Amino acid sequence: MSGLSALLVERGASAHRTLLFELGLLLVPVGIGGGLWLFGASLAWVWPLVLLPYVLRHFYHLTRLAILIRRHHRLVPPFPRGLWGDLYRSIARYQQRGRKSRKRQIRFSRRFREAANAVPDALVILDKQLRVDWANPAAAKLMNIHWPEDDERRFTELLTNPDLEQFIEAGDYMRPLDIAPAHNRAIMLSLRITPFGERKKQRLVVGRDITKIYHLNMIRRDFVANASHELRTPLTVIAGFLEPLIEAPITPNNHRRPLSLMFNQTERMRSIIEDLLTLSRLEMHDSPEAQTVVDVPDELHLILQEAQALSNGQHQFETRIEDDLFLIGHRPELRSAFSNLIFNAVRHTPPGSRISICWRHDVEGALFAVEDDGPGIAQEHLPRLTERFYRVDCARSRDSGGTGLGLAIVKHVLNRHDARLWIASEVGKGSIFSCRFPIHLCGQSLAISNTCTPVSE
Numbered sequence: 001m002s003g004l005s006a007l008l009v010e011r012g013a014s015a016h017r018t019l020l021f022e023l024g025l026l027l028v029p030v031g032i033g034g035g036l037w038l039f040g041a042s043l044a045w046v047w048p049l050v051l052l053p054y055v056l057r058h059f060y061h062l063t064r065l066a067i068l069i070r071r072h073h074r075l076v077p078p079f080p081r082g083l084w085g086d087l088y089r090s091i092a093r094y095q096q097r098g099r100k101s102r103k104r105q106i107r108f109s110r111r112f113r114e115a116a117n118a119v120p121d122a123l124v125i126l127d128k129q130l131r132v133d134w135a136n137p138a139a140a141k142l143m144n145i146h147w148p149e150d151d152e153r154r155f156t157e158l159l160t161n162p163d164l165e166q167f168i169e170a171g172d173y174m175r176p177l178d179i180a181p182a183h184n185r186a187i188m189l190s191l192r193i194t195p196f197g198e199r200k201k202q203r204l205v206v207g208r209d210i211t212k213i214y215h216l217n218m219i220r221r222d223f224v225a226n227a228s229h230e231l232r233t234p235l236t237v238i239a240g241f242l243e244p245l246i247e248a249p250i251t252p253n254n255h256r257r258p259l260s261l262m263f264n265q266t267e268r269m270r271s272i273i274e275d276l277l278t279l280s281r282l283e284m285h286d287s288p289e290a291q292t293v294v295d296v297p298d299e300l301h302l303i304l305q306e307a308q309a310l311s312n313g314q315h316q317f318e319t320r321i322e323d324d325l326f327l328i329g330h331r332p333e334l335r336s337a338f339s340n341l342i343f344n345a346v347r348h349t350p351p352g353s354r355i356s357i358c359w360r361h362d363v364e365g366a367l368f369a370v371e372d373d374g375p376g377i378a379q380e381h382l383p384r385l386t387e388r389f390y391r392v393d394c395a396r397s398r399d400s401g402g403t404g405l406g407l408a409i410v411k412h413v414l415n416r417h418d419a420r421l422w423i424a425s426e427v428g429k430g431s432i433f434s435c436r437f438p439i440h441l442c443g444q445s446l447a448i449s450n451t452c453t454p455v456s457e
Contacts, residue, residue, distance in 0.1 A: 022082050029054055058084075065091075122189075122207035130155050130168065130203065142207045144183040155205070168193065168203075175415070178210065188214040225280035228273045235273065239266045275405035278336065279388070282412040294331045296338075296368075297323045300359055303339045307346050307355075314351035321359045325366060328441045329417045337413040340406035341370045341433050349374030366442050369434040377425040385423060386411040410435075417441060 029051050061084040068075060075092040079085040116123055122139035124132060131154055135147035143159045150158055156165050161179045177191045190210045193203050242263040245251055251259070300321055308317065327334065345355045349372045358369040377385070381392045389404040407421075414421050418438050425431035 120209075122205075124155065124205040124207070126155050126203040126205060127152075128201040132158065133202070139207065142187070142189060142209060143181060164191075167191075172418070174420075178214070187211045221280055221283050224276050228276040228280070232270065232273050232277070235266055235270050239263060239270065242266060272405070275409060278409055279405060279412060282333070282409065282416065291329055292331065294327045294329050294334055296325065296327050296334065296359060297321050299331070299335050300338060300357065303335065303342055304357065306339070307342045310343060311346045315346055315349065316352070316354045318354065318356040319358075321357070322361065325359060325361060325442065327366060327417075327437060333413045333416065337410045337435070338368065340410050341368075341435075344406055344433075345370050345372045345374075345431075361442075362436060364436050365439040366437040367434060368437070369432060371430065371432045373430040376427040376429050377423075377431055378427055379425075382423050382425060386421065 061080060065084075065088070067073075069091075074095060075088055079088040079092075116136045119136060120138055122142040122145070123136045124139050124143065124145055125134040127133045131152045132145060132147065132150050133152075135143075135145045135150070139145040139147070145155075145158045156168070160182045163177060163179060167177045173193045173195070179189055179191065181187065181189055187209055188211045190208045192206045192208075194206070196202055196204055242259055246256055246259045246263060300319075304317065304319065308315075311317075342355070342357060349355065354373045356369075356371040358367065358371070360367055377392055384390045385392075386407045388408045391404050411421055414435055418441065420436050422434045422436065423431070424434075
C-alpha cells in the first residue's frame, strides 16, 4: 500500500507541475498583450499576435506526433514539457507494452511451430469451408498435405476416402475414423476431428499412424477366432461323452461328482469360446450387415423370462417398457447386448435384490437401462469394466458363471449401432447400466416420457 500511495502522490505532483507549466505559458502572452493594450495598442491585432507562439507550439507538437505515429516511429526522450510531454510519455509506454506483447506472441508462435513440427502425428487446421489453413510437416507423409503449397485447398480433395466426407458431415467426432489413405495403402490412419474457434466452425484434424497397432489387433483377432473355433469341437465331444456318463447307472457313485465337475468346467469353457467367437465376429465390421426393425419390447419380455429362470425367484424384477418403441438394427446383436446386461444384474447381486429394467424414449433417442440395488462397484473399476476378462471380484465372478466378456460384447454391439454405454455406480448403493441409442435408429416418432429414473453419467 505504501508503494501505491507513493505512486499516486508522484503522479498527482506531476499533473500539478504540468498544469502550472501550461498556465505559465498562457499567462506570459496574456500579460504581454495586457501591457500593450494599456499603452494604447489595439486589441484587434495585439491578442492574435501575442497568442500566435502559443498556438504554433501546439500545432508543431500535434503535427510532429501525427507524423511519428503515421511512420510507426518509436517515441524516445527527450520529451517536451507540459501536456505534450505527458502525451508523448503515455504513447511511448503503450508502444513499449505493444512491443513486449508482440515479442511474447512471436516467441509463443515460434514455440508452437517448433512443437507442432516435432509432433509425429499429422496436424491440420481447417477453416469454415473445410479448406486447409495450416498443416505440420508430418501431414505431408501421413495425409499427403503439404503446407503452404496446399493452402486453401479442400481437405477431402487432398485426403481422399469414401468414408471421410460422410464422417465429417455427420459431425459425430466422439470416435476416431480409421482409414487407409489413397496415397499410401500400406499405412492405417486414425483420424480425430475437434471443432474449435468462433462458433466451433473451424476444425483441428489429428492423424495418427496406427499401422502396427492395427496389424497386431488383426493378428490377435485372427488368433482368438481360429483358436476358439478349433477348441469348440473337442470341447463339444468331451461334453457329449461326459453327460451320458454322469447319468449312466453303471457309473460308480464316487465318480459322479468328479464327472459333474468336469462337465461343468467344460460347459464354462464352451461359454467362454462362444463369447470369444461372438467378439471376433463383431470386430469384423464396424456396422451390422443386415438391419431390420427390431421389436425390442418383445425381446425384452423373452429375456426377462430367462432372467427369472436364472434368478430362481430370488430377485425382484421391475419393468417399465414402452411397447411401441422399436429400433432399427441387428436383432441377434441387440438381444445379446440386452441379455448380457440383465443377466449380469442377476449374477452379480445377492438374493433379494431389486432389478429395474427400463426401455423408453429419451431426449437423445432411446434409452435402455438396467438398475439394481446390489453392492455397487468402486469408482476405480468403472473405466475398465468393458475390457476383456476384467473382473472386479475374480472369485465371485467365476462362482456366478460369468466369462468376463459380457460387457466387452455390449460395448462392441453398441458401437456398431452408433450407441453409447454409460455406467454409474456407488459402493453400497447399486449400479446403473444405460444404453443410449440415437434418434435415427428409433422406429417411431419421439414422444418424451419420464417413466424411468434419470440415469446419471
